[in-house]
Amino acid sequence: MDDSDAIRKRNADFGKSEYGCEHYRRRCRIRAPCCNNVFACRHCHNEATSSLSNPKHHHELVRHNVSQVICAVCDTEQEVMQVCSNCGVKMGEYFCSICKFYDDDTGKNQFHCDECGICRVGGRENFFHCPKCGSCYTISLRDNHHCIENSMKSHCPVCYEYLFDSIKITHIMKCGHTIHMDCLKEMATQNQYRCPICSKTVLNMSDVWNELDEEIEDTPMPEGYRSEVSILCNDCNKTCKAPFHILGFKCSQCGSYNTRRISGGHGS
CATH class of the missing domain: 2.20.28.10 (Rubrerythrin, domain 2)
Structure with a gap:
């Protein structure tokens, strides 16, 4: 690596893991096309809009619709790209041009699933996409789970958060229905062992x-x-x-x- 390459790399890595929010470490903010406001990430946007006093103003950001980002280092607004057009900083060590997604924490082993249409974490080699369930599952569940059509494209039966793009860990119960892992653990502490949807036993009883x-x-x-x-x-x-x-x-x-x-x- 010559001096110019070293300088470019140093500039690209400047501020890595120093910027971001509670959801992601990243060196940019996004402009929400739905309301034209700037947020650190789509989750910050959704949390802010869901708390508005007027229910008519509640809405969620569609990640694929983001077209403008603001560099957190030099504050330059620009079209979606990985490297800032002004200061040369890499706005996210992991970058997906489809999901308009940035993240400096590559230890999550992010990957984009074309069938899901969104980015997942955990390493592509550790997952397979189940076309009937409509989501990526761990390799251990290949030919080892009860398929329910679009089971992940539903809400958690306990907290009612949409599961498909939730950042919380999800669990596929023996019956095939899905739930947040934390919600399942909370059920266990309350001696609730049945699936809230179909009433089948989901714990080892x-x-x-x-x-x-x-x-x-x-x-x-x-x-x-x-x-x-x-x-x-x-x-x-x-x-x-x-x-x-x-x-x-x-x-x-x-x-x-x-x-x-x-x-x-x-x-x-």
Whole structure:
């Protein structure tokens, strides 16, 4: 590398990771074409507009529509490009001309997915695009997940944030529905083990089911309460007969206690 190359690189790297917002480290701001205001990133825009007092003014920025950016180092407004046309600074170490996206933190291993139409993080080699679900999933889920059409193009069933372009970590439950990982963990702390959408068991409940087996065996129902009930299992979606017990009804098909009584039994 000669002196001129070294100078260009030094200029391009100036201020790296020193500028940005809580969402991204980047050396530029964006002009929102929808309202003509300047923001550090689209998330800053969306947070600001969603808090406006007049609901009619609430709106979200379409990332692909951004056409103007402002260099954070020299304050020059210009068309979308990676290197500032005035001072030569690289406005984002990672740059996507399709998403108009800048980020200095390349440790996220960003990549653009043409099928999703947006940038993802985590490394292209670690993901595949599922055309039916309509999103990128980790390689471990290839041929190992229940497909639901456009399952990621929906809202988190707990916090109701749109999942497809959320910056929070998402999780594909065994039933195929998606949820924020933090929301799933919060459900677990509240002893909520069912999918909020389809009611199937999404956590490993084998220890709980075994404990229920033991408790039911140790506490038989009084003679007048011994009967059978018809139940529907939320997990295997089958109906069957089960002994009535106040602690729960066990599915004879799959062994789950995630069931509900249809008819019969004491008090029916």
